[in-house]
Amino acid sequence: MKKVSQIQTLIIDGKEVGGKSDESILQVAKENDIFIPTLCYLEGLSDYGGCRMCIVEVKGMPRLVPACTTLIREGMEVTTNSEKIHNYRLSILALLFTERNHICSACVSNGHCELQTLALKLGLTHVEFPYIFPKMPVDATHDRFIADHNRCVLCGRCVRACHEVEGAHTKDIMGRGITSRVITDLKESWGSSKTCTSCGKCVHVCPTGALTEKGKSVAEMEKRRQFLPYLKLMRERR
Amino acid sequence: MEKVKIATSWLDGCSGCHMSLLDIDERILTLLESADIVYGPLVDFKDYPQGVDVAIVEGAVSSDEDEEKITKIRKLTKILVSFGDCAITANIPGMRNYFPTKELYERAYFENADLNQKRPSIRIPHLLSHARPIHEVVTVDVFLPGCPPPADVIFYSLSELINGRLPDLKGKTRFGR
Amino acid sequence: MNFEELHEIAKIENEKRAQFEYSINVCVAAGCMSCGSLELLTSFKKEIERRGIENWCKAKGVGCLGLCSAGPLVSVQRYDQKSEVIYKSVTLDNVHEIVDALTGEPVGRLACSKEMSFFKNQQKIVLENFGNIDPEKIEEYIAVGGYEPLYTVLREMSPANVIEQIVKSGLRGRGGGGYPTGLKWTTVMKASGNQKYIICNADEGDPGAFMDRSVLESDPHRVLEGMAIAGYAVGADKGFIYVRAEYPLAIRRLKKAITQAEQLGVLGRGIFNTPFNFDIKLRLGAGAFVCGEETALISSIEGSRGNPRPRPPYPAEYGLWGSPTLINNVETFANIPAIIRNGSAWFASIGTEKSKGTKVFALAGRINNTGLIEVPMGTTLREIVFNIGGGIPEGSKFKAVQTGGPSGGCITSDYLDTPADYESLTKLGSIMGSGGMIVMDDTSCMVDVAKFFVEFCMTESCGKCVPCRDGSAQMYHLLSKITSGEGNINDIHMLEKLSDLINNTSLCGLGMTMPNPVVSTMHFFKDEYLAHVHDKICPAGVCNMKRGGRK
Numbered sequence A: 001m002k003k004v005s006q007i008q009t010l011i012i013d014g015k016e017v018g019g020k021s022d023e024s025i026l027q028v029a030k031e032n033d034i035f036i037p038t039l040c041y042l043e044g045l046s047d048y049g050g051c052r053m054c055i056v057e058v059k060g061m062p063r064l065v066p067a068c069t070t071l072i073r074e075g076m077e078v079t080t081n082s083e084k085i086h087n088y089r090l091s092i093l094a095l096l097f098t099e100r101n102h103i104c105s106a107c108v109s110n111g112h113c114e115l116q117t118l119a120l121k122l123g124l125t126h127v128e129f130p131y132i133f134p135k136m137p138v139d140a141t142h143d144r145f146i147a148d149h150n151r152c153v154l155c156g157r158c159v160r161a162c163h164e165v166e167g168a169h170t171k172d173i174m175g176r177g178i179t180s181r182v183i184t185d186l187k188e189s190w191g192s193s194k195t196c197t198s199c200g201k202c203v204h205v206c207p208t209g210a211l212t213e214k215g216k217s218v219a220e221m222e223k224r225r226q227f228l229p230y231l232k233l234m235r236e237r238r
Numbered sequence B: 001m002e003k004v005k006i007a008t009s010w011l012d013g014c015s016g017c018h019m020s021l022l023d024i025d026e027r028i029l030t031l032l033e034s035a036d037i038v039y040g041p042l043v044d045f046k047d048y049p050q051g052v053d054v055a056i057v058e059g060a061v062s063s064d065e066d067e068e069k070i071t072k073i074r075k076l077t078k079i080l081v082s083f084g085d086c087a088i089t090a091n092i093p094g095m096r097n098y099f100p101t102k103e104l105y106e107r108a109y110f111e112n113a114d115l116n117q118k119r120p121s122i123r124i125p126h127l128l129s130h131a132r133p134i135h136e137v138v139t140v141d142v143f144l145p146g147c148p149p150p151a152d153v154i155f156y157s158l159s160e161l162i163n164g165r166l167p168d169l170k171g172k173t174r175f176g177r
Numbered sequence C: 001m002n003f004e005e006l007h008e009i010a011k012i013e014n015e016k017r018a019q020f021e022y023s024i025n026v027c028v029a030a031g032c033m034s035c036g037s038l039e040l041l042t043s044f045k046k047e048i049e050r051r052g053i054e055n056w057c058k059a060k061g062v063g064c065l066g067l068c069s070a071g072p073l074v075s076v077q078r079y080d081q082k083s084e085v086i087y088k089s090v091t092l093d094n095v096h097e098i099v100d101a102l103t104g105e106p107v108g109r110l111a112c113s114k115e116m117s118f119f120k121n122q123q124k125i126v127l128e129n130f131g132n133i134d135p136e137k138i139e140e141y142i143a144v145g146g147y148e149p150l151y152t153v154l155r156e157m158s159p160a161n162v163i164e165q166i167v168k169s170g171l172r173g174r175g176g177g178g179y180p181t182g183l184k185w186t187t188v189m190k191a192s193g194n195q196k197y198i199i200c201n202a203d204e205g206d207p208g209a210f211m212d213r214s215v216l217e218s219d220p221h222r223v224l225e226g227m228a229i230a231g232y233a234v235g236a237d238k239g240f241i242y243v244r245a246e247y248p249l250a251i252r253r254l255k256k257a258i259t260q261a262e263q264l265g266v267l268g269r270g271i272f273n274t275p276f277n278f279d280i281k282l283r284l285g286a287g288a289f290v291c292g293e294e295t296a297l298i299s300s301i302e303g304s305r306g307n308p309r310p311r312p313p314y315p316a317e318y319g320l321w322g323s324p325t326l327i328n329n330v331e332t333f334a335n336i337p338a339i340i341r342n343g344s345a346w347f348a349s350i351g352t353e354k355s356k357g358t359k360v361f362a363l364a365g366r367i368n369n370t371g372l373i374e375v376p377m378g379t380t381l382r383e384i385v386f387n388i389g390g391g392i393p394e395g396s397k398f399k400a401v402q403t404g405g406p407s408g409g410c411i412t413s414d415y416l417d418t419p420a421d422y423e424s425l426t427k428l429g430s431i432m433g434s435g436g437m438i439v440m441d442d443t444s445c446m447v448d449v450a451k452f453f454v455e456f457c458m459t460e461s462c463g464k465c466v467p468c469r470d471g472s473a474q475m476y477h478l479l480s481k482i483t484s485g486e487g488n489i490n491d492i493h494m495l496e497k498l499s500d501l502i503n504n505t506s507l508c509g510l511g512m513t514m515p516n517p518v519v520s521t522m523h524f525f526k527d528e529y530l531a532h533v534h535d536k537i538c539p540a541g542v543c544n545m546k547r548g549g550r551k
Helices: A025-031 A083-099 A114-122 A157-166 A201-205 A227-237 B016-022 B027-034 B064-076 B085-089 B101-111 B151-162 C003-018 C037-051 C092-100 C138-143 C148-156 C159-169 C181-190 C211-218 C220-234 C248-264 C294-301 C330-342 C344-348 C381-388 C422-427 C446-460 C466-483 C489-505 C509-513 C516-524 C526-535
Strands: A007-012 A015-020 A055-058 A077-079 A145-148 A171-174 A181-184 A211-213 B004-010 B035-039 B052-058 B061-063 B077-083 B127-132 B142-144 C022-027 C057-062 C074-078 C083-087 C197-202 C238-244 C279-285 C325-329 C358-365 C371-376 C398-403 C409-412 C436-441
Touching: A007 A025, A015 A025, A055 A083, A083 A114, A083 C466, A083 C489, A157 A171, A157 A201, A157 A227, A201 A211, A201 A227, B004 B016, B004 B064, B004 B151, B016 B052, B016 B151, B027 B035, B027 B151, B035 B052, B052 B064, B052 B085, B052 B151, B061 B064, B064 B077, B064 B127, B077 B085, B077 B151, B101 B127, B142 B151, C003 C138, C003 C148, C022 C037, C037 C057, C037 C092, C138 C220, C138 C248, C148 C220, C148 C330, C159 C181, C159 C220, C159 C330, C159 C344, C181 C220, C181 C325, C197 C220, C197 C294, C197 C330, C211 C220, C211 C248, C211 C330, C211 C358, C220 C238, C220 C248, C220 C279, C220 C325, C220 C330, C238 C248, C238 C294, C248 C279, C279 C294, C294 C325, C325 C330, C330 C344, C358 C381, C371 C381, C381 C398, C381 C436, C398 C446, C409 C516, C446 C466, C446 C509, C446 C516, C446 C526, C466 C489, C466 C509, C466 C526, C489 C509, C489 C516, C489 C526, C516 C526
Parallel strands: A007 A077, B004 B035, B004 B052, B052 B077, B077 B142, C022 C057, C197 C238, C197 C325, C238 C279, C358 C436
Antiparallel strands: A007 A015, A055 A077, A145 A211, A171 A181, B061 B127, C022 C074, C074 C083, C358 C371, C398 C409, C398 C436
16 A cells, blocks of 8 residues: 655745655755755665765754755755855765865766766865875776776765666675775676676766766766656556 | 066976966956066066965976975965866876886886886986875965866956955866866 | 473572582683683582582582673682672682682682772672673573563563553663663554564674673573563564674573573563563674664664664664664663563662663773773762772873763863763763773873774774765874874864764764764863874874974
C-alpha cells in the first residue's frame, strides 16, 4: 500500500511554499525556484547526504541540516543562504579542491563540470587551504571509458547509479577517509571487469571529469542525465 | 594626480596570462591614462621599483628564484594580484608535484636530451619540492582565476584597481576557462 | 525453565560453594591474562591437588579485579568470615606462599591493603560480580541472583511497567551521549512495526577505553539479561551484539554465555514458560571506529559498508533493515538487571540530580592505579585521579585529564573539583564519553596530544562527508607543521576555522566531535601552541622541532 502523503506548508527564505510530506526541503526548494547548491545529490538516485553543500538552517533545529535528506514539516522555517552558511559552503568547496588534483585547464570536463560551476556560482576565486597534491591513478583499461581519480570528489553518484539503476554494483568505494577511492569490482582494472555492463550510466552521472568517455574532446564531453528521472518513473509505474 | 604604478611579473607559468592582458587591445590606452606600467616582461626596467601600487603576478612559485621574487614583490607592493590559475592553484606547473625533483631533473636533462646529457654547469634556479600557489607563500589581496583569465575581466579588474577599488569577481571568471 | 528450577540451580551452586572454606580467585580478564594469569590458575589448581586440600579450597578464574596495573591479581576469599585478600603482581613463584598463608597471616608484601582508596571508595553496580563469579559459568551468575530480574519482568511486569521503571531510574545512555534510556525505550516501544530489534553496541574504540571489554569478559550474562529485558519492554524478539573483532576473549565468552543461556532456556523460545522469545546473535566489527556510530553500525550489520547516514530518521523509528531498533551501549544494558532487582528509586538515589547511578571509568596514562573503576556519578575528578587513581607517579606533575577519547576534551588542574557527570563535563568543553580517562603529566605536549587524536580521527573517518574527510586531513597537516616548528600564527587561526567548520557541518558524531581535542587544548593550553609557532620550542620537550631547540 502506498503511503498517502499530505500537503504541508512551510517558509523557505521568507517565501511561503507548499509540498508533500514525503518531499525533502531540497525538492520543495527546487519546485519553487529557490537555489540550493548540491553536488552528491542527483534526481533519480537515492539521497546520500555526503557533500554537505546543501546544508540549510531550520528554525528550532540545533544544527544545520542537509536539505536533500531532511523531509519538510508543517510550519518549518528554512533559511537556505546566510553569511554563515555561505562561508561554510565555500570552505567545503575549497576542501574538495585541495584533496585531489582538479586542474581544470587540463580536464576534459572543463566547462561542463559541476565542481567548477559551483566555484563560479559561489564565487570561490581561490582555495585558502594548502593543496595536498596526492598521486592518483588513472584507469584507462576500459574500451570506452576512463576513470581519472585525480578528478573524483567521492560523491558516490556512480556507485549509486551502478547499484540502484543499472543493478550491476560494479562500482564501490574502498578505504577510509581521505584515502577512500572508487573502485571497480574488488579493486580490479575496469577493462577486466566481468560485472560491468558498459552501460555508461556512471560516466553520465559523474559531476566532474573523473569518469569520462574516451575519444571525446573538451567541447564534446557533456554529460546527459535526463534519462535518470524517466527510468525511475517508468519503474515506479510498473 | 599622480599615476597609479602597476607592475607585472611572471613566475612559473606559460605567459598566457600576459597574452590575455594584451588581449584587452586598445583599451590598454585607457588604462594608461591614469596608470604606468613600471615593471614586467612587457616593459624594459631591470629592477623592481619602490612604491608599486598594484602588482599582477602570473605563475606558480616553483623555484628558489620565484620565492625570492615574490617575497621582494610583496615587500614593495601595496596590492598583490594573483593572476591566473597557475598563481592561484599551481595548475599545470603543479602537475609535477607528484614526482620527486630528482626525477624531474633526470627526465629533463638526461632522458629527453639527445646531446649534452648533463645538468647545466651554470647555476639554474633550484626547484622547490612542490610548485605552490602564491598565496601559500605570501599574502595575496586579489585573486583573478582563469586559464587564462578573459581579457574583459582583466580590463574590469585593472580599472577597478586603478580607481582604488577591489574588484568583485564573483561569477565573472572561474578556474579553467 | 521456571522460577523453581532457576532457584534450584542457584541453590545447588551455593551449596557447592559452601563446601569450601577458601576460594582462590584468579583474574582471567584480558589484562591479567596477558601477564600469565592462566598459568597461574593452573598452578594454583595443581598446588591444591598436590596438598590434598581440594575439600576445603578451590581455585577458579574470575572477571576483572580492577587494578589492572598490578596484575596478575589474585583474590583469596574466606567464605565463613566473608573476608578477602587481594594479591597483586603474583608470579608462579608466589603460589606456594599464598597457599601456605591461607590459614595464617596473608603474605604482607604481596597483599593490597583493603583500606586502599582504590577499593574502598568505589561503588559497584555494573561491576558488582567482578572478581567474584566465573564468567564462563552461567550457574555462578544465577547463584548471585542472575536472571531473576528477567523472570520478574516476564512473569510479573508489563512492558509499560518495565519502561516506567527505567524512566524513573533516570538511567542515561552510557555510550557517551547521555540520552535518557527510558525515553529511547519508549520511542521504540511506540514505533509501529511487526519486527523490532535490540542492538548492543560493543564496538568500543576510544583509545584508552576498556570498560565494555571488561564487562563482556567478566560478566557477559549481565548484558544478555539486560538485552532480553529490553526486548520484552519494547517488543523485540531479536538482538544483535556488535562487538569488535579485536576483542577475541570477549567474543569467546559471549559465545559461550549465549550457548549456555540458550541451553538453560533463559534465551530462545518461550523464556520462563511465557510467550516471549528472544534470540541474540553476534556480529563482529571489522576494525572501523566509525561503526560505533549507530547508523554506521546498523549499515555494517546489514552487510554494507559501515558508513553513517543522516539522522533523522533515528534508528528508534527506522533502524536495522528499516525496522524500529533499540541501540544501547554495553554498560547501559549491564545496569538494567540491577535496576529491576533493586528498584528505580534505589538507582535514582545514587548520583547527581541529572546523572543517576554510577559510571565505570577506565583509568589510563600517567597514573599510579591504571585500571577499571566504578564510582557514583558526580564524583569529582580529583577524587578519581588522586584518591582512587592513586595520583601521578612520583617526580612529575599533573597536567590534564582527557575524557571522552577522540571526541572529548582535556580538563586541567583548575577544574579538578568538577563533578564527573554529563552536564558538568560538557560545560568544560569535554564530554563524559564512554568512560575512558587518560591522565597526562608534564611530560605530555598538548599540541602533540591534539595531533594524536586528530590523526586517529583522520584515519578512522569513513570518507563519506567532505568536512570530516578533508578537514581532518587539513587539521592533521597543520598540527604536523606546528609540531615540527614550521607553523605560524595563521595556522592556528586556520585550525580554529576548520574546527568550527567540521563541528557544524559534518554528517555524524565522529566528525562533529572530532575537533574537540583541538578546541579544548587550544583553550586551556594556548601558550603551548604559541610557544610552538612563535618561539619554535616545545615546552614539554616532546616535539621534534626542525628549527630551534627544545626548552
